[in-house]
Amino acid sequence: MQATRPEILRGVRVWRLLRYLPSLWLRGKRNDLHGLSQQATQFDQFWSHSWQGSGWTKYTNILYLHNCMPASIAGTLSANIACGLVSAGFLDVQQRWCLLSGFVAFCTTLLLWHPRKFVFLDIVCIHQTDNGRRGQALLSMGAFLKQSKSMLVLWDPTWVSRLWCIFEIAAFLHSRSPGCKADLRIVPPLLGPSLLGGEVLACAVCMIFLYVESSMASSEGSILVGELYLMVIGLHVVLFLSFVIHALRGYARSVETLQEQLRDFKVEHARSACCDRGHEDKSVLCDREVLLQCIEAWYKSLDRFELQVQSEVRLAIINELAHNTLSYQHVLLLSTPYVWLRLEYAASHAGDPIRQVVDLAQTFTYLLAIFPVVDKLGFRLCYRLRARCCKPYLDFLLSMVIVIGAFMLYVVCYAIQLYVFRQNDRGLLLSVISMLSWWTVAAILWRFI
Template sequence: MAAVVGVVSGLQLFSPDLLRAVPAWVALRHLRRLCLRPGAEIAPADLFALSHEVKSISEFWSHSWRGRLSAKLCLLLMLKNGGAAVCLGTVAALFVAVLSYQDLLPGWYKAARIEGRFDGEVKTSPWAILSGLIVASLTLLLWRSRVLVFLDQICIHQGDAGLKAKAIVQLGAFLKNSRKLVVVWDPTYLSRAWCVFELAAFLHTHNDEKPAQVVVKPIVFAPAVFVIAIGGVLLMAFEICLPSHNLFTLMRALYLIAWGLLVAHLLEDFWRHADVAEEQFRTFSWQSVTCDCCSMNHLGPNGEVIACDKEILTRCLNQWFGSQEAFENRVRTSVRDSFLGPITRGFPLGYSWQLGANSYLAWGMANMFASRAHAGAGEFTVVVPIYCVVWWLWLAPIQYFTLGLIARWIHKKHAEKLSRPAACAVTFTRYFGYAMNCGLPHLYQRLLQMVLDQISAALVFAFTTFSWALVAYHMWAKPSK
């Protein structure tokens, strides 16, 4: 036991041939296979052969196998392939918009729903936004990210007990030789001893890095990004395809509010998960975490006695931090800040993820630009790129930021014991706030277009909304306490 503890806590790589990694696309393909065929038998040797020896690991994927695998797969696909999907989808949308402008694609004419003094018809079609969606979706699923990652099921031999034991005792050394720790968080993460050990070991071995390269992504991010992206594509498709009739305008407005409520519900779910993590950190006790060996009463498949992983890890943590109590205090303070800070500060999904989820704005406005340019709409065409920049880069992100603030307030109120009148007031405030957040920017844009010329309206809209976004973010973007 003492020798094993010495190897684990020493963080020295005694077997460099066991420091292995796998291209991210191969790891994602394996996870996809597990989701599609959960009961399929995969030879451990074949899995191990997918990895290869490396000098260092780019990303160490830390996760709990007790969590929902499909949600983890979606999250990791977005994390590794999302950037390429957004870029290629946008290029495809712009290319198809050019083809539409050149009359090389079919379309139909309809009265333009353009505020101001334009009475002509425009040739419209949804090909740009559809091509952006299709190319982005295919890229998300099929892109081959070559970032070298560590996924335990592949990089540790699951069929050779000797190799597996050697790799497990050097897991701390693997973390020391990893440049980034990617935490795929779900509510079971902090209850698993090995997950907590991975987080602690990485922070311990990268203590001189300020800040340490820890990326925390809750699995609830995946459905939120999906709803934002697909809901936005549908909204832009309605805008492009539906006739310019008051009834359809009302339908679009109702859809916008319903979509905003769904996103708000997902953000409320996000804050529920964040509160679970907060409570887990606040009450963290090493004694409460579990290992598979403990659940099996430290007996192997054939009845043989096996060593307790938790006992080994406890001794390692005592060597690193001085005592179990010191480690628990570290988890409740600095580890908590490193973990919760990135997901409770600022934009709920992170600014770059917001831009990716909102890329449908660029695809849809490429459609509008081509239609108006084809019709010779002049200044009505020039303002489209301005509105695209405004909505994509700061107005839509600050709307989701505001939705997140409202959702967090609602979540806190639900945790309180409220009287019936107070609960009704909270419910009314909830829906009123969501509706105003969704609708006011559109009404403001329409008002400016009615009282100013198109270019002046666009520039005033850009300046005022940018100023509001800066003020709102700096006032309210604070980490969780």
């Protein structure tokens, strides 16, 4: 697993991809991407993807994975500062500064944050027009993989059919030292768009909720209208979540199909780009021939390579896609607008510090315990009930049942919280004990769900 020449090893900073990739891609200057790379000896991460997959979903996933955490932290810090200023009387409590400042800081950081991670991405780090340099890079693929500390797979349904993609993950696992667990992460195509869009949508819902709540408080006549608005919003949220659950069940079925494809994997059935094009340019080195040479050199036979794909690679991929797709961190990031909303209430109780602490205890109970458990349970139900029903309307109805079931669990948790925090809104010790108890229960449930 050595490079043909040291200068062939090239990598790129993630922030450069986030800044320049969309403009060059949209203008059709994909060949100019190589100018973003630089010579390297080691990589923080190797990015594997299928060229047949959607470009915008890959970009959104990259943006989410690298910028959403800093953006959420910046938004929460900004909301906390606004909460302090409102509590001190420098800002008007009626202007909803916490939610607004949190959202502005989130969007600004999301777009301007510069992640320093150094990665390999073939479309950038391999010259796409110089056939000589491209051929040497393909022959040096083992060196790229060996010098990478981790791997990120931007998975999509076409990924499993591409010989290059399967080879990359198999070779990465093969290159790790015996007994050393490979740092592998596999991301489905809609993870970033869904969670990033969900966070923005959650912020919008919080803003609408505050607006309706303030309208209801302004006069008695507007209470009925406000309640009607909340009911309509609630119905739309349930319907929207039903579509989300329906899509998640479809995703679970695609993972099951992927497992079957990997179990029966054969090199002869996998496809490569140059062969699909019929070798229009005879001067271009055939990708498939290069791969077969690498497989023969590293595995000694195709049978050993296929066996690794059918066993080790299959288990690693399915474990990531079926069990590790929704992480605790994902749920926390998705719930950050709720923190900004709760800071609005804490700021409105500036004259009562005990009430503020109780409000924050309630906030962290939902953020760190209730929301993660409910979301994880919903995700697991999607996987368990992934089978398609005989009728389309029954299939969608099943998705709605999952939403209603998760909602009922939330109602139960809310009722308990209502008793602890609302009936004892000045019981500081009881609130803290309740929060710690919820954290403990959630930690146990998260591990076993």
